[in-house]
Amino acid sequence: MTTSTxxxxxxxxxxxxxTEPWVETGGAHWLATGALSVRELAKAMNELHARFVTxxxxxxxxxxxxxxxxxxxxxxxxxxxxxxxAGNSIENGKIESIYDLCEAADWIEREIHEGxxxxxxxxxxxxLLLRRGDTPGVNLRDAVAAGKENK
Amino acid sequence: xxxxxxxxxxxxxxxxxxxxxxxxxxxxxxxxxxxIGFNFRGIEHLAETRNYIQVIALMERVCGICSNIHTLTxxxxxxxxxxxxxxxxxxxxxxxxxxLERLHSHVLWAGIASKxxxxxxxxxTCFEIREKVMDVLAAISxxxxxxxxxxxxxxxxxxxxxxxxxxxxxxxxxxxxxxxxPIFTTSKTARSRCAGIGVLTLEKAVSCGVVGPTARASxxxxxxxxxxxxxxxxxxxxxxxxxxxxxxxxxxxxRALEIMESCKILxxxxxxxxxxxxxxxxxxxxxxxxxxTSRVEAxxxxxxxSVSWKEGSRNPARVHVRTPTFANMxxxxxxxxxxxxxxxxxxxxxxxxxxxxTDR
Numbered sequence: 467m468t469t470s471t472x473x474x475x476x477x478x479x480x481x482x483x484x485t486e487p488w489v490e491t492g493g494a495h496w497l498a499t500g501a502l503s504v505r506e507l508a509k510a511m512n513e514l515h516a517r518f519v520t521x522x523x524x525x526x527x528x529x530x531x532x533x534x535x536x537x538x539x540x541x542x543x544x545x546x547x548x549x550x551x552a553g554n555s556i557e558n559g560k561i562e563s564i565y566d567l568c569e570a571a572d573w574i575e576r577e578i579h580e581g582x583x584x585x586x587x588x589x590x591x592x593x594l595l596l597r598r599g600d601t602p603g604v605n606l607r608d609a610v611a612a613g614k615e616n617k
Numbered sequence: 618x619x620x621x622x623x624x625x626x627x628x629x630x631x632x633x634x635x636x637x638x639x640x641x642x643x644x645x646x647x648x649x650x651x652x653i654g655f656n657f658r659g660i661e662h663l664a665e666t667r668n669y670i671q672v673i674a675l676m677e678r679v680c681g682i683c684s685n686i687h688t689l690t691x692x693x694x695x696x697x698x699x700x701x702x703x704x705x706x707x708x709x710x711x712x713x714x715x716x717l718e719r720l721h722s723h724v725l726w727a728g729i730a731s732k733x734x735x736x737x738x739x740x741x742t743c744f745e746i747r748e749k750v751m752d753v754l755a756a757i758s759x760x761x762x763x764x765x766x767x768x769x770x771x772x773x774x775x776x777x778x779x780x781x782x783x784x785x786x787x788x789x790x791x792x793x794x795x796x797x798x799p800i801f802t803t804s805k806t807a808r809s810r811c812a813g814i815g816v817l818t819l820e821k822a823v824s825c826g827v828v829g830p831t832a833r834a835s836x837x838x839x840x841x842x843x844x845x846x847x848x849x850x851x852x853x854x855x856x857x858x859x860x861x862x863x864x865x866x867x868x869x870x871x872r873a874l875e876i877m878e879s880c881k882i883l884x885x886x887x888x889x890x891x892x893x894x895x896x897x898x899x900x901x902x903x904x905x906x907x908x909x910t911s912r913v914e915a916x917x918x919x920x921x922x923s924v925s926w927k928e929g930s931r932n933p934a935r936v937h938v939r940t941p942t943f944a945n946m947x948x949x950x951x952x953x954x955x956x957x958x959x960x961x962x963x964x965x966x967x968x969x970x971x972x973x974x975t976d977r
Contacts, residue, residue, distance in 0.1 A: 492697050492909035517839070518826045520939040522923040535908070535923065542844030544910060544921075570826030573947055574939075592650070 471541040474514060478545075481510050494537070494546040504536065507547055508564040508571075516540040518570040523578045529553060532584060534561060551584065563589040619647060622958065624965075626655045632729060633972040635946075637965060639953065646953045646961060651946060656976035664936035669695065669769065669904070672933060677763045679938060680974040682725065685718045686915040688767040691936070693847060694924040695769050697909035699902040705891040707771035708849040712886045713782075714757070714766050715848065715913070716879040720789070721750040722916035723872045723879075726969045727797055730869065733963040734810040742796055746789065753785045771896035776887075783887040790880040801873040811866035815952040815964035818863055825948040828941050829918020830875065831968045833859045834867035841914040852889070853882050865967040872969075904928060917941040917969050940974040 467475075479486060479497060486498040499507065511518070516538040524533045532551040537544060551561055563586035564571050575586045619642050626634035634655035640648045660679055667675050676691045677684045689711055696703065703711075728743030751761050757776055758764035766772050776782060801807050817827070822835035832839055840857035842850040858874035860867035904926040912921045918941030925935040945968045952964050 492907055493694070493912070494910045515823075517823075519919070519921060520937075522935075522937040522939075524925060524935050537910070537921070539839075542841070544845070544912060546910070568826075569824045569947075570944065573943060 467543060468541065471543060474540060475543065475545075478510065478514070481513075482507065494544040496546045496548065499547050499549055502547075503562065504547075504549055504564055505562050505567060507536065508567040511538045511545075512567060514540060516545065518568050519544065521571065521574045521578060523582050523584065525582065532559065532582065534578070534584070559584040560587055561585075562587050565589045618642075624961065626652070628962075631962070631965070633970075635970070635972045635975075637949070637953070637961065639958070639961065641958055644958050646956050646958060649950045649953050651949060653946065653972060654976055656973045658977060660977045661936055661938060664933055666932065668931040669933070672936065673768065674763075674765070676936070676938070677765065679940070679977055680971055681762055682722050682971060683718055683915045683917070683920075683974070684763045685714050685766060686913055686920055687938070688765075689715060689848070690911045690913045690920050690922045691924065692767045692769055693913070694909040694911035694922045695904075697911065698904045698907065698924065698926050699769060700905070701770040701897050701899055701902055703771040703897060704894045705849070706775075706893045707895045707897075709886050709890050710772045710774075710776055710895060711767065711848040712850060712853065713776065713883060713890075714754075714764065714772075716882045716886070717750060717754050717757075719879045719916045720876060720883075721747055721754065722969070723876050724750060724793070724797065726872060726916075726966075727801065727869075730963065730966055733966050734806060736804075736806050736810075739800060746792055746797065749785075749789055749792070753782060753789070756785070757782065768896065769902070770899065771894070773896075775895045776890065779887045779890045783884065786880060786883045786887065790877070790884075793876055793880070798873050798877065801869050807869065808866065810963065811864065811869055811967075812862075813864050813866075814956055814960045815865045815967055816863045817948050817952050819861075821948065821951045822863065825951070826944055827918070827948050827968075828944045829914070829916070830868055830871045831918065831945045831948065833857060834871045835863040836861040841912055841919055845912060847911075847913060849886065853885050855882050865963060868967045904930070915941055917971060917974075918945060938974075938977055940971065940977070942968070942971045942975040946970060946975060 482502055489496045519537040519539050522535045526533060531553050534549045536547045551559055563575055565575055576591050578584050579591055619640050622639045622641055625631050625636040636652040638650045639646045664672050664675055673688050676687045679687045724743050724747040728740045731739035755761050758766050817835045819836045822832055822837055838859045843857055855878045858871050860870050906928040908923060908925045910923050912919055921939040923937040924933055927934050949965050953961050956964055
């Protein structure tokens with residue numbers, strides 16, 4: 467990692483108003499997000515000219531909800547920011563959309579919406595045709611796939 | 618008066634199914650919408666039902682062209698979760714396979730682009746050369762499409778006679794430098810069909826987050842082999858060609874120049890192939906609980922895998938795949954706006970899209 471990338475990396479927690487340290491594990495630099503808004507994060511990444519890579523969604527066991535991991539690339543360094551969504555019910559599965567701030571997030575937000583029935587607030591969806599019929603969550607969300615819950 | 622022209626999901630101008638709905642005024646495209654998902658196979662869900670051996674074979678089938686890249690990225694992520702380190706010889710063999718796959722992919726794309734340009738002799742020439750690249754891949758792995766080379770902690774097969782492979786690569790390089798490269802860089806046909814069409818500006822390339830040759834042809838100098846080296850790329854000397862124009866010709870030139878850079882990397886890797894084991898000696902390993910990510914520069918750009926595991930489990934808890942075409946395809950909308958309708962098959966092909974990868 468170059469010195470300039472390192473200093474950029476060190477400036478991010480302060481920019482986001484957190485005292486959490488970076489943790490390098492599993493091929494990425496992770497920063498705990500706490501109460502941080504995902505939109506504030508997207509704005510900070512835009513200011514640093516970081517490249518949006520993807521969002522990975524995980525359904526957590528029992529009723530623990532979901533974890534969304536947002537990834538950006540900063541000069542070849544992969545940055546990871548985990549966000550937790552509490553509760554497994556369809557009504558609780560919501561998080562702010564960053565599509566208007568980050569055009570590259572469009573398709574992955576749509577895919578997660580279709581795959582896990584998570585609603586990205588503040589945007590509309592065009593179908594990617596990945597889902598069966600018009601039931602979001604049928605592909606990867608356990609309860610919907612098993613026919614126990616439907617939107 | 619504007620009218621809508623649908624291209625796809627099944628269309629002679631497309632190699633795989635997807636749909637481009639274009640709004641046209643006369644012959645000019647005013648706007649376009651993309652629809653994907655016609656190849657959806659639920660591979661990410663299937664991965665959760667496969668053990669650590671089976672999942673490698675499954676992910677090899679995400680793509681029929683860059684199958685090796687998918688297993689490489691997955692194995693790198695699983696090595697982070699198990700703490701296994703492949704020996705140096707395995708890392709070099711991974712580079713050799715990755716660059717041969719890049720050659721095969723770029724030459725295949727050159728053939729398809731030639732066909733869409735109306736340059737059918739060039740299409741046949743490219744496919745003849747591609748067969749020779751496939752011969753080299755088959756000589757190493759025994760297979761033409763799914764090579765089954767990568768495993769956790771190394772590779773499954775050794776390269777026992779690197780000098781013989783080196784001779785095959787040198788013959789290929791000579792043939793490519795005599796045919797594909799001069800035709801694509803100097804031919805009037807290639808220039809007249811490609812220059813100034815399907816432009817993706819640097820600003821739009823940044824905002825769409827495009828990757829690989831599509832990004833480099835719009836002036837973005839990003840290449841994971843150099844920016845975040847994996848396998849043995851840190852020990853290789855090569856350039857990542859960048860073109861500023863952002864049009865179809867720039868994407869053509871970037872890939873043509875990358876073919877020569879791949880040959881350069883192959884010569885280095887085959888000449889310096891270190892002695893020793895090609896697989897880690899640790900026969901026993903355990904997965905730790907957690908998530909690991911891995912990124913690789915595939916022929917079309919960055920592939921990223923996020924793999925999550927629970928200790929004691931034989932199956933992954935989650936495998937997420939972000940393919941390069943998933944990042945590049947939304948940019949097609951901006952490339953076709955203002956273009957002539959007749960140019961749109963070539964424009965969409967210029968990102969070298971892989972819909973099977975994208976849909977998973």
